[in-house]
Amino acid sequence: MASPALAETPAKRLPFSTRLEEARTVLQVDAAGLHGAGGTVIAKAVSDARYVVIGEDHLSREIPLFATSICSLMAQRGLRAFAVEIGPEAARIVNQNLRRPDRGERIGTFMQSHPDAMAFQNGRDESDMAAQCAKLAGPRFEVWGLDQEFFGASGFLLEQMLAARPGPAARAAIERLMALDRKAAAAALASGSAGDMLIFNVTDEQMADAASAVKRDGGRRVTELFESLAETRAIYLGQNTDGYASNTRRARLMKRTLLKYVANSQQPERILFKFGDVHAAKGMNGLDQRDLGNFVAERAEGEGALSLHIAVYGAKGVHALYAGVGRQIRTEPFTVTDDADYAWLKDALGLRDKAGVGGQWMLVDLRSLRSRPPADMPSAWRKMIYQYDMLVIAPELTPSSLLGSK
Known part of the structure; x- marks a missing residue:
């Protein structure tokens, strides 16, 4: 039994809405990087991390801009690779053209000859992002493809x-x-x-x-x-x-492929990852599986290092969606909270709108919500604060386009 002198009086827990407001800061994102209070928070966290994992909504113009800023921050202390959601053979094509002035034309020609042989890195903004990261990180930098090849490969x-x-x-x-x-x-x-x-x-x-x-x-x-x-x-x-078994097989493939790349690299080296949000989460993800993000987090801990996991979404905008083999993307307007899987974001977006910063990006530092989490924290948020370290919301997403597609 603790002595009276050592006994602690339980602190009164603040409600979730108050804690969420305290965790929120504004952020500006442009071609020059990250700015504002949120930019300072992210820059400090990135400097401390060996691995940075971005979980995203695919094929926008804005999220690659954010990722390029993360590349710039990581490159200041050395950035070895950018691991992305393509196959290793597709990554060979990307790396062969990464530093060429006619990169876009060459990848477009490849895609015309091999329709749907590559995913995502045939996106104009994704390709520009990878090339800019290579410029920032130096001659040893590579794109690593961890996924299976795309179905047209x-x-x-x-x-x-x-x-x-x-x-x-x-x-x-x-x-x-x-x-x-x-x-x-x-x-x-x-x-x-x-x-x-x-x-x-x-x-x-x-x-x-x-x-x-x-x-x-x-x-x-x-x-x-x-x-x-x-x-x-x-x-x-x-x-x-059997979708569950297939996704498990895919996750295991990505982990094995990462280890192959790392075995041919020098240790320890910094790596940036950019995958769909379900793959990048720590712990059990939305598919009730331990995916790549959890593997990276565990590896970092085993090395005595840190990983930083950032989920990036858009509040609204226009999505770029698959339109068919060899076709240019189709577009569809969206509001993120209309999707039942992301309805929980209403709490954060409501605070943003109330504060009058609806036209700016927003950062929620989820790490601050883990200590003595509020009793009234919704279950979706309770899960999210352990899957990711930071939540970034762009005010609006606009669609990218595909290289080599009419």
Whole structure:
């Protein structure tokens, strides 16, 4: 039993609305970086972190601008890589063109020849962001692709297999798949439906026959590429049969791929990550899985370092959405709180509007809400404060566009 001298009188807990207001600051984001009180808070947190993980809403113009500012802050103490939601083979194309003055044209030409072979980094603003990060970070900087390849990548992967000079059995099998792929790609371009692509139509028997031939005389590089094709196919097909298992497989792939990149790098080095918000969260994410964000957080702790996880959303605006194979994006107006999964943001947006700062970005430092969390904190916020360290809200998002799409 504690002595009277040491006994503590429980402090009165402030209501959630008050604590949330205390955690909120304003933020300005432009081509020159982050400004205002929120910018100072973020800059300090970034300087302390070895890994910064951005969880985002995809294909806007504004969030890449924010991420470029984070690149600039990290580059001041050395930035080794930018890990993004594309496959390793797509990342090779990005890195080959990253510092070229005709980068956009070359990636556009690649996408015209290989429709839907890459996701996100074929976005104009995403590509500009990566190139600016490379300029800021120096010659060792690379883009790392941790995801499976995109569903249109089969033709490109098969081309790379042939370029690796397989033996006669593997070559014949790869050429058979390439003939199927050309037919499937033409159908997909005509219909706009990804479901017409090879990845969704090649049979188990055809894949097994090719796998046997590749094993016979394909060689290391061909085997690596074929395994990538098979893994990509399994993940996408799995979405139609068992989404939870497919997402788990995808998360494990991203973790393994990160370790491969890190094994070829110097330790310790700083890395920036930018993924959809469900992948970037710590702990159990919105899919009830431990995804990449949790893996990064645990790795940082094991190294005696820090990771910083920032969720970035727009209050409203226009979303860029997938419109079909080889098509330019389609657009759709949105208000974030109309989505049931993000209705909890009304608490923060209400404070912003009440304070008259609706035209500015907003930062909520979630770390300050973890100590003695208010008893009346809504369950969605209670989960969010442990999944992320900071919440950033842009006043409005506008859509990016795709390179190489009409």
